Amino acid sequence: MAEFKRPLPEPTPETEHFWEGCRSGELRLQSCDECSKSYFPPRPFCPACGSRNVTVKTASGKATLYSYVINHRPRPDFGDEPHSIAVVELAEGPRMMTNIVDCPQTPEALVLDMPLEVTFEKASDTVSLPKFKPAGA
Amino acid sequence: MKQKSIAIVGAAETTELGKIPDMSQIALHADAALNAMADAGLKPSDIDGVATAGESPTETAHYLGITPKWVDGTSVGGCSFMLHVRHAAAAINEGLCSTVLITHAESGRSRVGARRFARSPQSLQGQFELPYGVTNPPTMFTIPVLRYMKEQGVTEEQLANVAVVQREWAAMNPRASFRDPITVDDVLNSRMIAYPFRLLMCCLVTDGGGALILTNADRAKDMPQKPVYILGTGESVETPMISQMEDFTSSKAFRVSGTQAFTEAGITHNDVDHLMIYDAFAHLPFYGLEDLGFCKPGEAADFIWERNTAPGGKLPLNTNGGGLSYMHSGMYGMYALQESVRQLRGSAPAQVDGAKISVSHGVGGMFGASGTIIFSNEAP
Numbered sequence: 001m002a003e004f005k006r007p008l009p010e011p012t013p014e015t016e017h018f019w020e021g022c023r024s025g026e027l028r029l030q031s032c033d034e035c036s037k038s039y040f041p042p043r044p045f046c047p048a049c050g051s052r053n054v055t056v057k058t059a060s061g062k063a064t065l066y067s068y069v070i071n072h073r074p075r076p077d078f079g080d081e082p083h084s085i086a087v088v089e090l091a092e093g094p095r096m097m098t099n100i101v102d103c104p105q106t107p108e109a110l111v112l113d114m115p116l117e118v119t120f121e122k123a124s125d126t127v128s129l130p131k132f133k134p135a136g137a
Numbered sequence: 138m139k140q141k142s143i144a145i146v147g148a149a150e151t152t153e154l155g156k157i158p159d160m161s162q163i164a165l166h167a168d169a170a171l172n173a174m175a176d177a178g179l180k181p182s183d184i185d186g187v188a189t190a191g192e193s194p195t196e197t198a199h200y201l202g203i204t205p206k207w208v209d210g211t212s213v214g215g216c217s218f219m220l221h222v223r224h225a226a227a228a229i230n231e232g233l234c235s236t237v238l239i240t241h242a243e244s245g246r247s248r249v250g251a252r253r254f255a256r257s258p259q260s261l262q263g264q265f266e267l268p269y270g271v272t273n274p275p276t277m278f279t280i281p282v283l284r285y286m287k288e289q290g291v292t293e294e295q296l297a298n299v300a301v302v303q304r305e306w307a308a309m310n311p312r313a314s315f316r317d318p319i320t321v322d323d324v325l326n327s328r329m330i331a332y333p334f335r336l337l338m339c340c341l342v343t344d345g346g347g348a349l350i351l352t353n354a355d356r357a358k359d360m361p362q363k364p365v366y367i368l369g370t371g372e373s374v375e376t377p378m379i380s381q382m383e384d385f386t387s388s389k390a391f392r393v394s395g396t397q398a399f400t401e402a403g404i405t406h407n408d409v410d411h412l413m414i415y416d417a418f419a420h421l422p423f424y425g426l427e428d429l430g431f432c433k434p435g436e437a438a439d440f441i442w443e444r445n446t447a448p449g450g451k452l453p454l455n456t457n458g459g460g461l462s463y464m465h466s467g468m469y470g471m472y473a474l475q476e477s478v479r480q481l482r483g484s485a486p487a488q489v490d491g492a493k494i495s496v497s498h499g500v501g502g503m504f505g506a507s508g509t510i511i512f513s514n515e516a517p
Contacts, residue, residue: 007272009264010257019264041265041378067284067385070332071276078270082332085270087280087380097266097280097380107332112287129268 006077008127015042017056022128027059027118029092040094061118063088063132066095070105081105088116088132102133138401141517143226144357144364147177147350148478151242154345154464155314161250165242165346166197173348178361179236184350186237188225190217191252191468197240207234213374214501215415215468217241218349219508222474223370225351235352241471242346249344262377271379274417275331275339278503281385282420283333288386289435291423293333295442297324299419300337300461302447307458309448309487314341315462338419340460340469347471349478354517365481368494369402369511371395377505386435388500390507391428395498398509399430402494406431409511410492411480412452413473415499416459422446425498426454429509453489456480470499474510481514 011019018041021028031038032046033053045052068086071078084100101119103109115135120128149172151157151165160168166189174180187198188209198205207228211220218241225237244251256263262271271277285291298321307313319337327336357364373393376382383389399406406429414425426437431452440446446454457463457476464472477495479485493515499508 007258007263007267009268010259011264012259015264041261041381067281069276069279069283069334070329071270072329072331073275075270075272082329083270085276085280085331087385095380097269097271097378099269112283123268 006123008123014044018042019127021058022120022130023126025120027061027130028056029059029090029094030054030056038092038094040090040096060091062091062135063116063118065100065110065112065114065116067112068100068110070107070110084110086132099131100133101131102137138226138367138370139230140368140402141366141513142354143229143351143367144354145349145367145478145512146352146357146360146362146364147173147179147348148475149173149176150347150472150475151345154312155343156246157244157344158247158249160244160344162242162244162252163192163196163200163250165244165344166192166240167200169242169346169348170197170201170238170240173238173350176362177350179350184236184238186225186228186234188221188237188239189241190221191241191243203238205234207237213506214503215417216470216499216501216506216508217468218471218474219497219499219510220372222349222351222367222510223372223508226367226370229351229353237351238348239351240346240348241468243467244344245466246342246344266378266380274503275334277379278418279331279334280379281382281504284385285420285423289438291438293325294321295438296333296338296419297321297335298442299416299422300324302441302444303416303455303459303461305448306456306487307462310458310463311486313458313463314343315458334418337461340417340465341462343464343466345464345466347475349474363482363514364516365478366513366515366517367510368404368513369398369400371397371401371509372507374506375504377502379503382504388424388428388504388507390504391424391498391500394507394509395429398496398511402511404494404511409452409494409496411456411477411489411495412454413477413495413497414454415469415473416455416461417465417469417500419461421500422454429496429498448487456485456487456489470501470508473497473499477510477512481512
């Protein structure tokens with residue numbers, strides 16, 4: 001059987017600032033200098049107005065649980081236990097995919113709109129993944 | 138597009154559907170294409186336009202011995218064939234070609250000669266979704282549904298009921314993969330795949346294919362099959378990342394595509410006799426019914442529960458049994474189109490009496506793309 005390689009992100013020049021932030025324990029978003037909207041995923045212009053005048057900033061790390069599934073199919077990289085795959089809504093507005101951790105992986109424990117905060121999981125020497133846990137956990 | 142200027146004159150699926158381990162994917166394309174040509178009374182040398190997704194049009198044209206002067210390789214997922222129909226109609230009207238063959242086939246189950254699907258770890262999906270386990274349709278397409286259910290007050294029983302009603306249609310179709318009746322409890326007690334989705338809320342994985350042939354309406358009158366005319370068309374895309382869908386309770390691509398098609402067709406929802414909504418998972422008919430305007434937001438689950446889309450209901454939906462019970466080789470849009478054509482020819486196994494207008498609505502790439510085709514069988 002072929003060895004399963006965990007799918008880890010490979011940064012591009014346009015996303016490197018985000019992954020560099022994660023390595024140092026910082027969730028980074030970009031916002032537009034013209035229309036002041038925050039956006040995600042990273043790109044060197046504002047998807048709302050097209051302006052190239054954008055600034056990288058540190059996000060609060062606060063979010064709420066927007067939607068999710070609990071995967072029950074075995075995954076070589078995640079193990080055999082059911083695990084959440086979730087979309088969170090950041091306090092700054094954008095949404096992002098993540099996993100909810102430090103919490104039972106059950107519908108009872110994972111309640112939509114519950115407050116969350118970011119936590120970083122070291123996945124390799126160069127990659128730390130932003131994950132979210134119940135606020136104050 | 139000029140209404141009814143173009144017609145479907147050939148339509149067929151592969152000879153077999155389901156498990157076909159003795160045929161490769163490209164051979165399935167050819168099987169469907171040859172069946173559609175026989176249906177239309179045409180030969181490969183009569184075809185001058187080729188559109189396909191999954192395989193490249195180069196591969197399909199060469200394999201079949203066709204020399205096209207128009208090709209379309211639009212590949213935006215399972216609704217690609219709706220987009221091909223739209224593009225082909227425009228191309229024929231513009232005089233770029235006269236007779237277009239659109240093919241789909243996939244060795245989805247047996248994986249013989251199937252293409253490998255891989256996303257780059259440098260793509261936005263590869264960086265920002267894949268690492269969290271969003272690796273296949275059951276963990277991607279399903280992501281918005283809990284938000285939809287909370288916002289619209291929809292229950293797991295109502296989600297399960299979509300599969301129950303579609304099985305009723307499948308029971309009337311000898312070519313459907315699953316035909317035995319099921320109950321809401323059967324669905325809810327089937328194996329958990331990705332909460333809240335159980336096995337019976339997920340589409341099948343099968344082998345098969347289908348093909349369509351289009352030409353102008355004047356020529357269609359002299360061809361062997363009853364012509365099925367194109368009345369309206371629409372298409373759009375939104376995002377390859379499910380997490381970036383603008384609204385988790387509604388697909389922007391569905392709304393744009395559906396509105397274009399209805400505007401072009403110049404019809405109202407009451408004019409529609411038959412509807413196909415690509416159902417890769419049980420929640421898709423909710424989004425389709427609401428985003429196409431058949432139901433108000435949040436009303437589709439009750440609409441299905443009240444049997445409006447069931448056999449005998451006022452809006453027959455997914456009458457072949459759908460991706461949940463008929464078949465799903467990977468890009469199901471082709472089979473939705475095939476069933477619309479069968480219904481308007483009057484040759485469907487679960488025939489809707491007197492059907493004159495059929496809407497075929499497809500999704501691609503897990504809410505990433507959409508295509509809508511409205512058909513009529515009344516001569517221009």
